[in-house]
Amino acid sequence: MALPTQYVPSQTRYDNMTYRKCGHSGVFLPAISLGLWQNFGGADVFETGRSILRYAFDQGITHIDLANNYGPPYGSAEENFGKVLATDFKPFRDELFISSKAGWDMWPGPYGGIGSSKKYLIASCDQSLQRMGLDYVDVFYSHRVDPNTPIEETMGALTQLHRQGKALYVGISSYSPKLTRKAAEILSRENVPLFIHQPSYSMFNRWIENGLLDTLEELGTGCIGFSPLAQGLLTKKYLNGVPEGARATKSPSFRQDWLTDNNVSVIRKLTEIAERRGQSLAQMAIAWVLKDPRVTSALIGARTVEQLADSLDSLKYLTFTSDELKEIDSLQLDGDINIWSGSSDL
Ligand code: NDP
Numbered sequence: 001m002a003l004p005t006q007y008v009p010s011q012t013r014y015d016n017m018t019y020r021k022c023g024h025s026g027v028f029l030p031a032i033s034l035g036l037w038q039n040f041g042g043a044d045v046f047e048t049g050r051s052i053l054r055y056a057f058d059q060g061i062t063h064i065d066l067a068n069n070y071g072p073p074y075g076s077a078e079e080n081f082g083k084v085l086a087t088d089f090k091p092f093r094d095e096l097f098i099s100s101k102a103g104w105d106m107w108p109g110p111y112g113g114i115g116s117s118k119k120y121l122i123a124s125c126d127q128s129l130q131r132m133g134l135d136y137v138d139v140f141y142s143h144r145v146d147p148n149t150p151i152e153e154t155m156g157a158l159t160q161l162h163r164q165g166k167a168l169y170v171g172i173s174s175y176s177p178k179l180t181r182k183a184a185e186i187l188s189r190e191n192v193p194l195f196i197h198q199p200s201y202s203m204f205n206r207w208i209e210n211g212l213l214d215t216l217e218e219l220g221t222g223c224i225g226f227s228p229l230a231q232g233l234l235t236k237k238y239l240n241g242v243p244e245g246a247r248a249t250k251s252p253s254f255r256q257d258w259l260t261d262n263n264v265s266v267i268r269k270l271t272e273i274a275e276r277r278g279q280s281l282a283q284m285a286i287a288w289v290l291k292d293p294r295v296t297s298a299l300i301g302a303r304t305v306e307q308l309a310d311s312l313d314s315l316k317y318l319t320f321t322s323d324e325l326k327e328i329d330s331l332q333l334d335g336d337i338n339i340w341s342g343s344s345d346l
Pocket of ligand 1: 035036037038065066143173198226227228229230231236245247248282283300301306307308311
């Protein structure tokens, strides 16, 4: 169905969303934020992405997360988001909190993603602003620790973007607790607060419980956990094989060898627990991430409006009994299904 040309946002968009304070800052983020890593690129159907974005805003999702290389092709998610900003969200820029990042591969040659040099980060932020048609992003992240770039240089780039007003706040992604502390210390010498950390976090990937959450609480830094559905594994879609169109069929980021008999039976048991709670597994997985008040926001993805609607209903029931938590903890996966966890300490 074609979307109405003129977008008029819902009058009730702030009625059902919960907002959580991001660390010691004055900013509140929605408990659920939307990331455009997959499904919003040039290879996807633009109008589908646009309808997901409109629905998200209508439901109070004010925070949209991007990175330079989201697509495919690289840059195209930012370009598409820029189009939606221009056509639909232009009057609402100040109701939106938009982030971008640099750190992984982006353009050819030694300055486009081999590291996290100042050269790369500053140029990449300028390119992102241009693609999205923005004067500034609300947050700019160092997307990863680069062992070949001194952390002082990477934080120097974030400091410069902050001073120039190209990034109102700065963040880091997947830094170990030790390097998070170091990054915060370097930034604080320049009077730049470390606003937020973006780590992976889900029932299947709990590395942040080993020190990172404590560190962030101590530093007064917010935490936005990405991939709370473990890229779709924490839904019931893989219980009877791999359905057409699912991420497992499309993206190398999802490894089909995670779908062992044991892992599928763990997912089946989790689905039963969720059903007993009156939730879908996706809803329980998001609620599980949000049960810790130190998690500011769950950063989800969605391929359809229906998926997003289902995921948002997690906010209706966020508490767990200790028996439910014990039962969840007792389920063991085969090996490690994570492709991201914290960096090494260098
Ligand atoms: P999720 O774990 O939320 O996975 C999203 C996928 O799960 C969807 O694309 C869809 O996959 C499936 N899905 C979503 N909702 C439902 C539902 N209700 N029922 C059934 N299936 C559902 O997050 P992502 O892995 O997409 O990551 C989210 C965001 O996190 C990214 O967009 C990005 O912003 C950020 N991120 C950051 C990284 C970093 O290094 N900082 C790395 C990775 C992500 P399907 O197509 O199979 O239906």
